[in-house]
Amino acid sequence: MGTPPADDGSADLIYVEEAARQIARLINQYSVIVNKSTVPVGTGSKVTKWVKEELDKRNAKIEFDVVSNPEFLREGSAVHDFTHPDRVVIGTTSERARDIMKDVYRSLFLNETPFIETNIESAELIKYASNAFLAVKITFINEIANLCESTGADIKAVAKAMGKDGRIGAKFLHPGPGYGGSCFPKDTRALSKIAKEYNEISSILDTTITVNENQKKRAAQKIEKAFTSLKNKTIAVLGLAFKPNTDDCRESPAIFICEYLAGKGAKLRVFDPAAHKEAMWRLEPVKDSVYFADDEYDAAKGTDALVIATEWNQFRNLDLNKIKELLISPYFFDLRNIYKPNVLKDMGFNYFGTGIK
Numbered sequence: 565m566g567t568p569p570a571d572d573g574s575a576d577l578i579y580v581e582e583a584a585r586q587i588a589r590l591i592n593q594y595s596v597i598v599n600k601s602t603v604p605v606g607t608g609s610k611v612t613k614w615v616k617e618e619l620d621k622r623n624a625k626i627e628f629d630v631v632s633n634p635e636f637l638r639e640g641s642a643v644h645d646f647t648h649p650d651r652v653v654i655g656t657t658s659e660r661a662r663d664i665m666k667d668v669y670r671s672l673f674l675n676e677t678p679f680i681e682t683n684i685e686s687a688e689l690i691k692y693a694s695n696a697f698l699a700v701k702i703t704f705i706n707e708i709a710n711l712c713e714s715t716g717a718d719i720k721a722v723a724k725a726m727g728k729d730g731r732i733g734a735k736f737l738h739p740g741p742g743y744g745g746s747c748f749p750k751d752t753r754a755l756s757k758i759a760k761e762y763n764e765i766s767s768i769l770d771t772t773i774t775v776n777e778n779q780k781k782r783a784a785q786k787i788e789k790a791f792t793s794l795k796n797k798t799i800a801v802l803g804l805a806f807k808p809n810t811d812d813c814r815e816s817p818a819i820f821i822c823e824y825l826a827g828k829g830a831k832l833r834v835f836d837p838a839a840h841k842e843a844m845w846r847l848e849p850v851k852d853s854v855y856f857a858d859d860e861y862d863a864a865k866g867t868d869a870l871v872i873a874t875e876w877n878q879f880r881n882l883d884l885n886k887i888k889e890l891l892i893s894p895y896f897f898d899l900r901n902i903y904k905p906n907v908l909k910d911m912g913f914n915y916f917g918t919g920i921k
Contacts, residue, residue, distance in 0.1 A: 565601045573753035575604050584611045588618030594627045596661045600635045602691050602751060604758050608632050608655070608684035629661035632687035636694065639745065640809030651678040655687020692758070695751040696769060701736040702743045703772045706779045709739035709919025719919025720901060739918045741783035741817035741873065741899045742776045744806035749776070749815045780817045783899050784824035786916060787871060790895055795829035798892075800867040802860055803874020804836035804843040811838040813846050817899075818873035826850035835863040837876055861890060869895035875902050884911060 565583050567575040580601055587597055599611060611630050619626055632655030637645045652672060654665045662681060666673055673679060680690070705726075709719040719739050727734025743749070752773050759766035788794055806816035813819050816839075822832055827850070835857040836843060847854050857863035860879065864870050864887050872879055880902050888894055888911065896903075896913040901920065908915040 567601050567603055567750075567754075569750050569753060572757065574757040575602070575750075575754045577603065577607060577610070580607065580611070581614055584614040585618050588615040589622070591626055591628065592624075594660075596629050596631055596664050598631045598633050598665070600633050602634065602695070602747070602754075603632075603688055604692075604754065605685050605688045607688060629656060629658040630684065631656040631658075631661050631665055632684045633665065634687060634691035636691070639807070639812055649677055651680055653680045653682070653687050653690050655682050655684040655690075657683055692751055692755040695747050696755050696772075698736050699743055699748040699752050699776070700768060700772050702738075702740075702748075703775045703779070705737045705739050706742065706918075707775060710779075710782065712919040713921050716921050717919075719917075722919075739901065740875075741821065741918070742779035744813075744815040744817050744819075746812060746814050749773075780820045781824070783817065783918070784821045787821070787825060787869065787897055788828055790869070790897075790914070790916065793829070794825060797829075797869070798831040798833060798867045799825055800857075800863040800870045800891075801825075801832055801834045802836075802863060802870065802872050802879050803876055804834060805839040805874055808874060808876045809838075811836075811842055813839050813842045816846075816874075819843065819846050821871065821873055822847055822854065823850055826853035831855070833857050833863045833865070833867055835860055836874065837878060861886060864890040867891055868893050869897060871897040871899065872902060873899055875900040884908065884913075888912065 565579040567577060567580065570576045580599070580603060584597065587595070597611060597615065599608065608630050615628060634653055636649065649672065652669050654662060656662050656665070666679070705723055708722060711717070712719040712722060723737040723739070726732050727737050752769055756766040756769040756773065759769065787799065791797055801818060801822055804816060804818045805811055805813055806818070822834060826832060830853065832854045834843070834854060840856050844856065860882060868891070870887060870891060894913045896908055897916045899918055901917045905915050905917055905920055
């Protein structure tokens, strides 16, 4: 069940509660109620309470157990991630429920997939902690990238060397215009809210949230600073989803950049292989400034600059000679660092990357 953010950043459990109550109205024998949603610590106890309330209304004496079994699925890779998980987390203090869950995941257990058996509270926190750590890692490498731009260091070399350290690892060390999507922004804010409710300090989380918003703005301002003014400028933006292989534009840095540029007077020609439908309503406030192109080259036609905001694979093999012919001026903003700067500079592009001076 979805756990959208409430106005204060906490997770809204309205859908989880309704699902729990619906289940309680239907069960007629011992049942294991499994929560796979990303929920605050203590939700398992709330689910137990809601189920008991509904059973009492029925005067039903039915045994049940609640299990926290968080999912760790990536958008665009969910089926693979489900069948090839890094680990399976089972949160319960009931041996009966634990045995049933192991039977459900029998094929993975036989394949020696790591199983983490713990209590409900730990399982609930594992999901938040995992997402928050990845968000921190992205934010850290973005801050290092910004420092590289000021010092003349090359973020690609820095990140590659860092990633070779087994204690750090190479994943999520790819600088860009900030993270977005359905999980990281929501979950970092929710975890920060949980910490405050327990009177604990969440300074790393709070800083990560602030820095990520600043990173989106920094990327947009990089484009703005390249021109005296964005008025009467037309910018091509490739990529609108928050990452490749999905149409999800929730809190996408690309959407933020489009809104920022349009707010400064620019006209936009945008293209995304999958996200046009969602992007159309998300960009509704600036729709008069946005043209949805048929492909990458239609987007680049007659524009003053090209911006790669999302690293779709098809953007990695652009016909750069054709792109240069289509552009009015050869400004190329590679916010995801998918091209070699020297190659584009030798072709006559004014190249701008992330963490590359």
